[in-house]
Amino acid sequence: MLKEIDLRRPGGREHLRGALRDGFFLVRNTVPETLLDEAYAFLHAFFALRPEEKKACHVPGSNGQAGYTPPLIEHAEKGTVPDWKELFHWGAPLPAHHPLRVRFPARYPDPYFPDHLVPGIGSALRELHTRMLHFQHDVVRTLADALGAHPDYFTDMLEDGPVVNRATWYPPMAQAPSDRHIWAVEHQDFDLITALPRATAAGLEVLVDGEWLAVDAPPGHAVVNVGMVLDRLTNGLARAAVHRVVARPGQSEGRLSIVQFCHPAPWTTLTPLRVPGAQDSPQRFATLTADELFQRTMYRIRRLDAQRVGTSGR
Numbered sequence: 001m002l003k004e005i006d007l008r009r010p011g012g013r014e015h016l017r018g019a020l021r022d023g024f025f026l027v028r029n030t031v032p033e034t035l036l037d038e039a040y041a042f043l044h045a046f047f048a049l050r051p052e053e054k055k056a057c058h059v060p061g062s063n064g065q066a067g068y069t070p071p072l073i074e075h076a077e078k079g080t081v082p083d084w085k086e087l088f089h090w091g092a093p094l095p096a097h098h099p100l101r102v103r104f105p106a107r108y109p110d111p112y113f114p115d116h117l118v119p120g121i122g123s124a125l126r127e128l129h130t131r132m133l134h135f136q137h138d139v140v141r142t143l144a145d146a147l148g149a150h151p152d153y154f155t156d157m158l159e160d161g162p163v164v165n166r167a168t169w170y171p172p173m174a175q176a177p178s179d180r181h182i183w184a185v186e187h188q189d190f191d192l193i194t195a196l197p198r199a200t201a202a203g204l205e206v207l208v209d210g211e212w213l214a215v216d217a218p219p220g221h222a223v224v225n226v227g228m229v230l231d232r233l234t235n236g237l238a239r240a241a242v243h244r245v246v247a248r249p250g251q252s253e254g255r256l257s258i259v260q261f262c263h264p265a266p267w268t269t270l271t272p273l274r275v276p277g278a279q280d281s282p283q284r285f286a287t288l289t290a291d292e293l294f295q296r297t298m299y300r301i302r303r304l305d306a307q308r309v310g311t312s313g314r
């Protein structure tokens with residue numbers, strides 16, 4: 001059973017630290033259900049377009065962080081075949097001369113919204129970005145307190161950080177190229193935290209004590225997932241949970257999900273926190289910047305644009 005956090009009455013430090021140790025927990029979502037339904041309707045319309053129309057929405061130079069990514073591109077570190085899913089990413093723009101954008105241009109692509117194909121999609125997805133980010137900031141304020149940090153400790157490193165919203169369409173498994181393919185191979189997220197509001201069908205699973213546990217966010221809740229950044233910052237007290245997405249036996253329909261990844265500003269140095277009362281465990285991680293960790297992970301999962309040059313069919 002996942003622990004539940006109500007941000008209005010978050011419970012004591014031990015409850016919150018327990019949720020962080022699990023790495024996956026439920027939080028009452030403050031994003032309106034109607035906005036989520038509206039976004040899913042627009043995204044269904046987008047993914048139902050013809051492959052050529054969708055491919056024209058690819059954004060080169062964004063390392064797949066904006067616009068459309070076709071099926072069988074994203075590949076988890078542990079995957080022997082690519083995931084059976086297609087993606088649409090968006091974020092919010094930074095001003096052209098913002099020093100973060102000048103220094104890390106590939107992390108700040110201008111968002112691309114296919115309003116000419118699906119009229120109205122842009123404003124719904126922009127609104128969803130804002131509401132979900134507000135929710136995530138409330139979550140990290142509560143977590144900071146449980147870790148003995150100032151309530152603004154995490155929101156400060158998230159200021160102007162690249163927030164990546166991802167819609168994933170998992171096509172029906174009957175159409176998969178082989179029975180070795182699954183929707184999303186097990187992986188850890190590499191941001192600070194990720195918010196996963198309810199999806200349109202079952203499929204999300206988290207690894208707990210060596211067993212896969214099915215996770216479905218009930219209406220009005222989001223799953224929150226600890227990413228590698230929070231794992232490193234807490235010297236492993238918070239656990240970047242291993243998760244995957246698989247169709248259940250007999251599940252014939254596809255699945256659409258929306259998640260939001262919160263990354264610290266790339267110039268943040270990920271110095272481990274001194275967590276009061278935490279056991280004195282040996283320091284586990286070297287100190288990297290948020291961008292160094294991001295680049296290293298993207299390289300390992302073969303998602304840097306430079307690694308795709310000359311790869312046919314991609």
Ligand SMILES: O=C(O)CCC(=O)C(=O)O
Pocket residue numbers: 166168184189196199204243244245257258259
């Ligand atoms: O689709 C989902 O529910 C989870 C997706 C996910 O884990 C990811 O994109 O990193």
Ligand SMILES: [Fe+2]
Pocket residue numbers: 187188189243
């Ligand atoms: Fe994930």
